[in-house]
Amino acid sequence: MGFVLNPKCIAQPGMFNLGSPQSSRKFIDLIFAASSKWANWDPPKQIHVGDYGTIDKKTGEFEKEGNIYEDVTTAEIATAHPPQTAAKDKTFEISSNHVRRTEFSLEPTASIPGIAEASIKGEWRFSSKRGALLVMNQPRSTYIPPKALLKKLVDVPELKDKYLATETFSCPAYSLYLSSGEDEAVRLALLATVPLPTAVPLSVGGSIQSSWWNQNTSGLFRCASDNEYSYTPLYTLKRIRKPGLLRRDSPLPSTDDDDDLWEDVAQPWDPLDSDGEEQEFEDEVFD
Template identity: 75%
Template sequence: MFGLGESTYSSRKFIDLIFTASSKWANWDPPKQIKVGDYGTIQRKTGEFEKEGNIYEDDAMADIVADHPPQIASKDTVFEISSNNVRRVEFGLEPTASIPGVAEASVKGSWQFDTKRGALLVMHEPCNTYIPPKALLKKLLNVPVLKNKYLVTEIFSCPAYSLYLSSGKAEAVSLALLASVPVPTALPVNVGGSIKSSWFNHNTSGLFRCASDEVYSYTPLYALKRIKKPGLLRRDSPLPPAQDDDLWEDATQPWDPLNSDGEEEDFEDEVFDD
């Protein structure tokens, strides 16, 4: 088990835990830009998405995508995802008055982690952008470059995020997004972010990442689909009519079950794109 240090497979373990909890893909490096319409592969070793192109930037697909631009959904105040061995508990910092800005923080909470590795992702005011799910996906079926590739169909971008992969011990972690009130350096806390806002965290012994900005600079979460491979049919069975949403399927993890350190048996360092 690793403590404060980062294991080779930390990103894959975090991504795997968040995916199991939400069916969405976590971005281990949220400042790394991921856009709706990106297509590419998944690095099996790290779990991270490797972009090869974008359907909205490819001249060969210009006519197909012209009438189907990305759609934007309404924003949420906060969006959090935690693995099944993590639970929210009462905010446990008392008195909060001793920590400037915590009482007024727009985002704050405490989470109890058990003795198995746990993952937590918190996004402030996330904006959901997605590909129109019906007509466009159907038109993309016969595009050669998309064969056996993953397509980013949805992203969640935000101006502030925090993510945490626990060290595998029981602990209660507290987080708060402070607005324009610096935390005194004498306090036993860690802070990350810009002058306008900063993340406060308490009791984190695992891997903690955070950032904040005035604009939507981060993409901590996204969805992937791939063209569904035809199933086996009996010779006398008629081919069922294909529905738009049935032509693509949600991507699943291209690795075997992972242990607490994110390792799998018989692992080979390769890109999974088949």
């Protein structure tokens, strides 16, 4: 199943639109500040463990150049240490600053089939400052084995000044939201539905589908659902640590520890304003 922007899955954008570099960069920046992980603005565009490349500074999106498990120069080393997959979680939710989860409630007159049995449902309150929310259903983490492979890749020329995806989070359903910068209470739910016709018993070949329901999404809302792990909403990037000066009281780094050889990748842009633009700071003048 490919990625479909269902009318139920996308609200009318406010200041942002789907093609705006500022929208993706602002969302990614907010999620990174809350989790130290990179959000994928386009989750159907899968990112795999071992992918390496760069970050587009204007959009914040990852640009793949290769994969250590596929490239001739690294495949022999990498395939001896295949990626590992952790057990899936029920849900994984990340919300930025100025966002808080509140009790989910609907008007007594509201009638939404399946809302009571929804696997995910919640209400998030956003303040007048722009906020971001990422929700994943049954995500699972795939990662490069620690203490085994990374230290063998430090001297690979192709990885110099590149970013390596050391962990990815995939899921069969996700929703992401970038608020409009106004006070609002957003409600989300992942509803299970049985496709019609239902003449064939589910145990024989039918399947339960899921779809996202949303309310009060005045900002930018994207979501999708599938029966497969088709989406990669979140990932971790590392880069080879550049040699630097040590403080006199700092311990010498140990080459047995991956953390001393590789470091997390930080945002390659200056602090962003509410609209996702890099802030310009004037130099202070002192008399």
